[in-house]
Amino acid sequence: MTISVWILKIFREPSPLYKKTYVSFASWILISLLIRLSMFSPDKYPSDYSNSNFKVLGLNIPTNLQFAGERVPQNDYEIKESLEKEFFANKTWKHSSLALFVKAQKWFPLIEPILKKEGVPDDFKYVAIIESHLSNAVSPMGAAGFWQLMPVTAQHYGLIVNSEVDERLDVEKATHVACKHFKDAYNYFHNWTLSAAAYNVGIGGIQNALKKQNTNNYYDLLLNKETGSFIYRILAFKTLLSNPEHFGVKNKIRKSGGFPAFKIVKVDSSVTNLTSFAKHIGTNVVTLKTFNPWLIGEQLNNPDKHVFQFKIPKNKNIDLSAYFNDVFPQEMSTDTVPSKPLTPDSIESTIDTIKKP
Secondary structure, eight states, X not given: OOHHHHHHHHHHOOOHHHHHHHHHHHHHHHHHHXXXXXXXXXXXXXXXXXXXXXXXXXXXXXXXXXXTTEEOOOSSHHHHHHHHHXXXXXXXXXXXXXXXXXXXXXXXXXXXXXXXXHTOOGGGHHHHHXXXXXXXXXXXXXXXXXXXXXXXXXXXXXXXXXXXXXXXXXXHHHHHHHHHHXXXXXXXXXXXXXXXXXXXXXXXXXXXXXXXXXXXXGGGOOOOHHHHHHHHHHHHHHHHHHOGGGXXXXXXXXXXXXXXXXXXXXXXXXBSOHHHHHHHTTSOHHHHHHXXXXXXXXXXXXXXXXXXXXXXXXXXXXXXXXXXHHHSOEEXXXXXXXXXXXXXXTHHHXXXXXXXX
16 A cells, blocks of 8 residues: 555544554654754854864864964874864954954955065964954053064064154064064974964973973973964964855955055154144145054154155045054953954044053
């Protein structure tokens, strides 16, 4: 007897046996439907990250992870655990991913050519993400800029840091200095992973750890919490920012027009009044400081006749809001994310009271 004939027989011959069979059959169908619905119902919190099968929003953690061309070993439980922690426990995944995509699209095209010119692997651009979230943040310890350079380090590599000028806030100059630091570490360790870790704890810190623990491998070292997770965090952001289609933000990002065209004004004398100076070169003080954030004072004393280069956008009607939140110094919060970003409405009043590193 076919299933269709059997079903018809149930309806045509309502005997107790068939009634009982019908109820059982209907119950089985209902239970099956409920099970299927529970299996495919949408998550209550679709943006949450699950560590099931090492997935991040449907993206498997790559089995061939590399940093700067150096393979990450994944045959060790502690390494897998460290990777998992950074991929799934880092709360910035949930709160900052879209903002980071926008920032990366704007600033990476400025940083990448400098890394290439300096001979530093492209993956080091993610260090700036870890250090400052691509902002001119100022840490409680006094580090500043995209690369969180300390004053002594910046001055050692030739940057000017004083009460009127802080070239750590010049993204291009600071990137060149960061590259010099990376290369100095590489010349010592001959390993880019250790060089990146040394950026966090210092060349001496890594050197001492390697010697005491009798190894030459970052992944074998027992380090402080921050340095010990540094490379894993870089790998997490590298995966996030290089795989946008897996994170549901690909179509939400408005394409950036890149940086505006600039004219360069060279000055080798002192500037006593920035407002008058800005007007003299065809701009205003807000625009002047937005594109020259290294100018942190209200005047520029220059007894040594140093040649300073001011960038002035050729388009006088440019929208400053895409830049000033990133370039003006802001205090670093405990989550290493700049807090209380400036807004277009507050920039005019803030420019005169901006906190100096």
